[in-house]
Amino acid sequence: MTHDVFNQVPPLTGHDVSADAALTAGVEREGAGWAIGELRALGTLAGSERAIEWGRLANEHPPVLRTHDAGGHRIDEVEFHPSWHELMAAAVGEGLHAAPWASAAPGAHVARAAKFYLWSQVEAGHGCPVSMTYASVAALRHAPALAAAWEPLLTSRSYDFGLRPPLGKRGVLAGMAMTEKQGGSDVRAGTTRAEPLADGGYALTGHKWFNSAPMCDVFLVLAQAPGGLTCFLLPRVLPDGTRNAMRLMRLKDKLGNRSNASAEVEYDGALAWPVGEEGRGVRTILEMVNMTRLDCVIGSAAGMRHGAVRAVHHAGHRSAFGRRLADQPLMRNVLADLVLESEAATTLMTRLAGATDRAVAGNPAEAALRRTALAVAKYWVCKRAPAHAAEAMECLGGNGYVEDSQMPRLLRESPLNGIWEGSGNVAALDVLRVTLKEPGAIEAYFAEVELASGADGHLDAAIVRLRALLGSRPDETSARRVAEDMALVLQGSLLVRHAPPAVADAFCASRLAGEGGRAFGTLPSRLDLEGIVGRAVI
Known part of the structure; x- marks a missing residue:
């Protein structure tokens, strides 16, 4: 022994991840209070040493593609570490993949969003097939006959991995393939051909540059039909x-999301069935995209909560220069700012999930709000995640740069939700298009934010400025500015109405009145920073 180990931070395990005041309040407010017990059970599992180890091992041992067997036969199998299957079994068993579509309970999408938020803090990569299965049901309902056959399997809570005839399995998972080499976000530039067959099916021939979760049982694919x-x-x-003529060419070697397989695929006369009318593929698959975009927001909010909690935990147990880090004024400012950003994202996420429930139930006002607010949140919340992860990592110092801390994995994951389902420019342009061209969209947005009118002068002034900006008919070069301002005003309104005064005051002062700086940790010292930090103590 050359030294004693002291002033090191105890592992953050054995806690309830659902001990999250902003999440709990949002779930109850949006009509899913009945699920609080389920959230606590899942949160306890998510905070357990066992689940944390599943997440570590699934990333230490990424998937492997086996294109052929020993005899040279094409098999196109993807092999996963057992920990991946543990994560997936838990996610499917909890209904994270598609439970709301089979439930008549009020707030079903809110409950599912909250569970996805909790479980994503264990490991983000396996959320990809979970999210796409959830979203596929919305698109599949454009083909009632197909939906009748497939929806019971997609919503089943049985995780049944393996390549077998899907309609004979206990449950199935869905993936998606839109992107081609030459097109990227411009999916209309796709060249994959779809030739009609006599039995009503189509033969697809072509390639896809990104096939998300190629080990799934079924995929929604875009192709050029007559x-x-x-x-x-x-x-x-x-x-x-028999195996369909879908060939896995290689798995992508990605920055993050390494537990999850993403592949390049080729179709050589692969059999497929149309979902919706010919020529309306983009409109149909956008039903799926608008659901996976919600999960991009949820995933980014989950990452922020995970980072903030770990930063606060570290600072609460680590001492430097004679004081705990959490007691030092500048570190307390940084921690409070991280918690503030996290709570704003979580509160917006639960509001969007509530709007989803009401939109699915046929509420046109909530559907209009969701259409606008989801594009706004997809841009801003996902854009904030990488900077948040980097700052949270820095709070742990050199220890945060080491894989054991989980912070490097968090940082690698953080940019992905901003890229998936439309990168920053695509999302910002969508915001501009919706607000300026879709009837009722901007009215629904302002009806929501003005519910807090008169409660905070900074918010009132920001609403006035935003109305003036939109009234000037901004062009495409201003799309990011529009999306950012709309996101901050919406978050400010939600926090003023629903968060403790310490949180709402700090957000409006720093984000809307310009009293904070550009980096985290620049909140005005007059604020209740200690009270904000306390909301992330586990």
Whole structure:
């Protein structure tokens, strides 16, 4: 022994991840209070040493592609570490993948969003097939006959991994393939061909540059049919047990999200069935995208909460220069700012999930708000996640740069939700298009934010400025500014109405009145920083 180990931070395990005041309040407010017990059970599992180890191992041992067997036969199998299957079994068993579509309970989408938020803090990569399965149901309902056959399997809580005829399995998972080499976000530039067959199916031939979660049982795919770009349902295994002509060419070597497989694929006459009308593929698959965009927001909010909690935990146990880090004024400012950003994201996320429930139930005002607010949140919350992760990592010093801390994995994951389902420019342009061109969209947005009118002068002034900005008919070069301002005003309104005064005052002063700086840790010292930090103490 050359030294004693002291002034090191105890592991953050054995806690309830759902001990999150902003999340709990949002879930109850948005009509899913009945799920609090389920959230506590899942939160306890998420904070357990066992689940944390699943997340570590799934990333230490990423998936491996096996294109052929020993005899040279094409098999296109993706192998995963057992920990991946543990994560997936828990997620599916809790209904994170599609439970709301099979539930009549009020707030079902809110409950599912909260669970996805909790479980994503264990490990983010396996959220990809979970999210796409959830979103696929919305698109599949454009083809009632297909939905009747597939929806019971997509919503099943049985995780049944393996390549077998899907309609004979206990449950299935769905993926998506839109992007091609030459197109990227411009999916209309796709060249994959779809040739009609006599039995009503189509033969697809072409390639996809990104096939998310290629080990899934079925995929929604865009291809050019005689009538134009069309959405198709393409299974990996055909009803007779033979492999569909979908070839996995290679797995992507990604910055993060390493536990999850993403592949380049080729179709050589692969059998598929149309979802919706020919020529309306983009409109159909956007039903799926608008659900996965919600999960991008949830995933980013989850990452911020995870980073903030770990930074606060570290600072509460580590001492430097004779004082705990958490007691030092500048570190307390940084921690409070991280918690503030996290709570703003979580509160917005739960509001969007509530709007989803009400939109699905046929509420036109909530559907209009969701259409606008989701594009706004997809841009801003996902844009804030990388800077937040980097600052949270820095709070741990050199220890935060070491893999054991989980912070490097958090940082690698943090940019992905900003890229998925439309990168920053795509999301910002969508905000501009919706607010200026879609009837009722901007009215629904202002009806929401003005529910807090008169409660905070900084917020009132920001609403006036935003109305003037939108009234000037901003062009595309201003799209990011519009999206950012709309996000901050919406978050400010939600916090003024629903958060403790310490949180709402700090947000409006720093984000809307310009009293804070550009980096985290620049909140005005007059604020209740200690009270804000306390909301992330586990």
